[in-house]
Amino acid sequence: MKFTPKVIALAAVGVLLVGGAAVAAPMLGDSLTASVAPGGGVAGEPIEFAVNANGETYGSPLGDRVPDLMLTRAEGGKIGYVRVKELDLARNARKSSTNPNKVFDIPVYLSDGETKVGVYRVVDDTGNPRDGSSG
Template structure:
């Protein structure tokens, strides 16, 4: 039985295509992984936060670094910033209060650290700005 030249060409082409795929797969996989993997460039790099006109840093905690004002949501839903020192003080007061239902309200500011936009309720189970790093 004779095999037609067209059939032989198709078989050879298929072998080359499949074999080339096996050879190229690791390279293509590396290229794809680099494009979709989360960037690790910020790990170990200095973290720079925005600075308001009063010289206070503000933003979200990152890489175990915490700015002076951290973003939060005030009662009523408005987004703003709480001063970490005020949050720590209220958390300490709440945890040392014998009343488990004690609530301490602290101000929520705009990024300027001066303009009040609402309040934030602190109870004995309110997480601190660094608690996410203690997993």
């Protein structure tokens, strides 16, 4: 294969793209892979959720264990976390509402539990995170 300036330029762009992805991965990992609980890699070990600076756990429900902030998709498609207490309150308010079309919006946060990235709509058939049927 002949190494022309075009081939060298394409190889350089490829290296930059791969390097950029490696740099961006930790930032993306916060919102995309946080649902995988760290630790607990050996069978029989307790599984621990990730913990943010405020001491709140975050991730996806694991069996009957539910973190403080649960991974979800906001309206519009952004990935983030809902505070399970807020979800529970909205689900209860929705069930108590006499308006069958009433919708309750709760904030969707980054894993820090403070930065809002969107809203999650709680409607009549929104499931309970403790039974694995949320969303």
